[in-house]
Amino acid sequence: MTSPESNSRGAIVFIDDEADLCTAAEAWLGVSGFSVRSFTSARRAIAETDPDTVDCLVTDLRMPDIDGMGVLTHFRRIAPDLPVVLLTGHGDVSLAVAAMREGAHDFIEKPYDADLLVAVLDRAAERRNVGRELFRLRQRAGDDALESRLVGLSPAMTALRRAVLQLANIDVDVLVTGETGTGKEVLARALHDFSRRAARPFVAINCAAIPEAIFESEMFGHVKGAFTGAAGERIGKFEYASGGTVFLDEIESMPLALQAKVLRILQERVVEPLGSNAARPIDVRVIAASKVDLKAESEAGRFRPDLYFRLATVDLAIPPLRDRREDIPLLFSLFAAAAARRFGLGDGAPLVPPADLHAQSWPGNVRELKALAERTILGFGRPGDKAGKALPPLADRVARFEAAAIEAALREAKGSTAEAAERLGLPRRTLNEKIARYGLRVPG
Known part of the structure; x- marks a missing residue:
């Protein structure tokens, strides 16, 4: 199978022993923008599919030569990251749940809605792309690649990375603008670390956190006796950073009187410590x-x-997360994998992002997304969720599917749990446990 075109929504392999279903799926998914190849033989699909060129594989569960579980087992062995979606009949709930435990990405009950299939495939393709990008970032992490600092596939992040490489070794002052939580300090550190100044200090100063009364001493230093309590000389942050970079965060909060002093430093590249008449370059x-x-x-x-125009020779704007939504799944999975490793809760394998991430407004931007990823890893979900109650969307969907199938089986069996258990392929005790767990009513 050839690689899909760059404008394809995703490369899909569709397996079903009914030729009409394959034809219909190819037509609908093709119109929807996917690159599709269908097979009526699972054995042939296994033989002819190169998993590296596929974004998702869809297979019927019940087929004559090799069933869907066999297809899942094969591809989980040779390509664990390839999402596999199962098409199941109404009576196959126990098999579908078992398949989920074996690593299936999702399942869809026949007869399925075409729009639902497209939505499931979009998420599968997104997961596949996230996994590939995470793998690429980890491969390059040892090289401290810029992509691992300024993460994202969006045009805006690509442009920012290009700007960092272009500006890193040009000694021009830079203004970085962006909402809270977008990663302004991350961008500033990248400009420093990828420049010839990298071996010298990177001094970050939060202008809102330094009291005005000690601002000059902190920034410019002082000599002995400059004021009461000045028992010795102290160099300021600008002088300490000589040869390196000074990062002035939240510069909008700097008092106007102090802005004039900072402007002189930018223009003259000298400091005068408090109590001294000598300027130091x-x-x-x-x-x-x-x-x-x-x-x-x-x-x-x-x-x-005048300070604004002096700083804004180069103005790099970081877009809010809501304006680069294509980066959200990758960032979430990256943060979740890092959190899992840090908390000792897994090997850092990619976590499937919640389905509704794109719909959020993200006022806290990347910082808010990172917090959600860490909460999810710890089992707390979104703020306000109770510990242990936040089910991932897919697990929640499996539970609803299972409960609905049990209810249907009980209705068909006219309340006989023995007959319902037989229809579902479950031991009677297991069925009774599930009835109690879901709070189902047995028809009388």
């Missing part, structure tokens, strides 16, 4: 970050226009 690159529009702030008189 410094060699620093300055990267400033703001979560607000500094141009608008300067026009409103809340930020010095």
Whole structure:
């Protein structure tokens, strides 16, 4: 099978012993933008499918030569990351649940809705792409690749990585703008670490966290006796960072009087410690970050226009997460895998992202997404969920499917649990346990 075209929604292998179903699936999925190849023989599909060129495999559960469980077992062995979706009949709930335990990506009950199939395949293809990208990032992690710092497949993140490589060794000051939680310091550190200044200090200063009364001493240093309590000389953060980078975070919060002093440093590249008349030359690159529009702030008189124009020679804007939704699944899986390793709760294998991530507004941006991934790994889900009650969407769907199938079997058996257990292929005791677990009513 050849690789799908770059504009394909995903490469799908569809297996069903009914030729009409294969033809219909090929037509519908093809119109929907997928690249599809169908087989009426599972044996032939296994022989002719190269899993490296496939995004998802869909197989009927009951087939004459090799059944769906056999197909699943084969591909789980040779390509564990390939999503396999099973098509099941109404009476196959126990087999479907067993298949999920064996690693099936999902199952769909026949007769299936075509739109549902497309939605399931979209998620499967997304999971496949996330897995490939995670693998690529891990392979390059030892090289400290820029892709592992500024993660994302969106055009915006691709452009930011290109800008970092272009600007890293150019000694120009940079303004980084973006909402809270978008990763402004991550971008600043990348500019430093990929430059010739990387061996020298990266000094991060939160302008909102330093009291105005000690700001000058912290930033510019002081000499002995400069003020009461100045028992000795102390170099400031700018001088300490000489040869490296100073990162001024939340620069919009800096008082106007202090902005004038910072402007002089940027223009002259010298500092005068408190109590000293001698200017000391410094060699620093300055990267400033703001979560607000500094141009608008300067026009409103809340930020010095001359400092804004001095900083904004290069302005790198990090888009909010809601504007690069294609990056959300990859980021979630990356954060979840890292959390699993850190908490000792797994080997860091990719976690299937919740289905509704794209629908969120993400006011906290990447920081909020990271927190959700860590909560999910710990079993707490979203804020407000109770521990142990947050089921992954797929597990929840399996439970609903199973409960509905048991209810249907009980109705058909007119309340006879023995007959219902036989219809479902379950031991009677297991069926009774499931009836109690789901709180089902046995028809009288």
